[in-house]
């Protein structure tokens with residue numbers, strides 16, 4: 001079992017690495033020891049801030065020899081407690097490793113250090129008409145290393161797929177301090193197991209991503225953003241079926257309920273584009289659409305009774321205002337209450353039945369609870385947020401939510417879904433992994449972890465117990 005470092009070990013690190021490499025400042029410990037979950041109390045013993053891959057490798061070698069636990073840390077926007085350090089671990093932050101190389105315009109790639117911020121990569125590529133299509137509300141803080149370690153999804157998955165599809169090469173520091181260069185900038189490379197894929201989505205339990213060669217795609221010339229109001233989830237799905245039949249490049253199909261909308265309006269003071277309230281709302285983004293075809297389609301939606309109301313953004317600032325209604329939800333739920341978050345996915349074909357059964361379950365067992373439902377419904381992903389009722393204290397609420405989670409995940413399992421669509425397992429969902437992974441799969445995961453990190457120093461206690 002790995003342990004917290006001794007004072008002597010930390011002092012030796014301070015002597016052997018450059019000044020400022022290690023911080024023991026209490027404010028920094030509190031900051032770097034937590035992620036967005038805000039459920040766990042941070043208690044790391046130090047924060048290491050390397051400037052190069054070699055420093056990362058050297059630190060890991062030393063920690064491995066001494067059996068010291070290390071928590072890899074990106075932008076700490078994770079929602080599963082994966083970057084939390086609560087047992088005296090050393091936090092290994094990639095925050096100082098943000099270098100981005102010039103773009104390779106022939107290969108449409110860019111190599112960046114793992115600490116590069118997601119949105120900074122977008123900006124870096126923009127003037128060349130290219131982008132890295134990993135996109136979501138936390139892109140201003142999340143890092144490429146964190147995106148890769150969580151195989152992040154987001155609002156554009158329906159068009160571009162998950163982060164995994166946009167990583168050509170990886171540089172990874174192993175627990176024993178080796179630097180692996182995996183796949184370089186190769187599109188094709190069938191030389192045995194693709195080890196790169198093992199580290200994508202591994203939540204820091206197998207190795208530390210230090211750099212990556214990212215695959216880029218063309219920035220669309222035009223993005224049309226539409227906002228619709230519909231009466232229920234069945235109508236959200238009917239509209240989805242309709243837009244998918246159109247000859248449009250559908251880039252995003254996001255939905256949220258009136259309860260989410262109210263909290264965003266309260267927190268962000270945003271106005272609704274509609275005069276009346278509706279049960280559900282949908283944000284649709286379409287790339288490079290023919291304006292006349294888009295307008296004709298929107299008009300036909302009214303005529304065919306597929307929407308209760310709708311609007312098409314006339315310019316980029318209106319588009320940003322409409323997107324803010326959806327992207328402000330996570331933050332607004334946390335700012336206006338205590339949400340218990342779940343991030344589930346279902347086969348798209350099962351969504352309607354699942355939502356009916358889910359509603360019936362909550363109506364019967366938790367009639368007074370406020371459920372804020374939103375998500376990337378176009379790829380089967382629902383964010384189920386249960387808000388703490390005023391009459392319950394935090395401890396009582398957390399106890400009840402565990403009971404709710406079992407009921408919810410039984411339903412997810414019944415419909416062959418996943419208990420974590422894109423946020424990962426971390427600490428938060430570890431007790432429930434068995435709803436999505438069989439005992440045989442868990443045995444393979446454990447064997448892989450033991451092979452790559454025999455002393456168990458990397459992110460101990462996260463994802464699986466070994």
Ligand SMILES: Cc1cc2nc3c(=O)[nH]c(=O)nc-3n(C[C@H](O)[C@H](O)[C@H](O)COP(=O)(O)OP(=O)(O)OC[C@H]3O[C@@H](n4cnc5c(N)ncnc54)[C@H](O)[C@@H]3O)c2cc1C
Nearest residue numbers: 074075076077078082136143145146147149153154204209
């Ligand atoms: C408002 C908001 C909206 C969000 N929307 C989405 C969304 O739409 N889709 C989505 O997928 N996620 C979403 N997230 C979750 C989060 O932003 C993503 O999971 C993101 O990819 C995490 O990146 P990070 O750099 O913040 O990682 P962190 O939170 O720092 O870490 C996440 C995990 O990765 C590990 N890790 C971090 N860096 C490395 C590294 N270099 N090497 C190895 N392991 C590492 C950590 O140990 C941890 O287990 C959202 C979060 C917020 C707050």
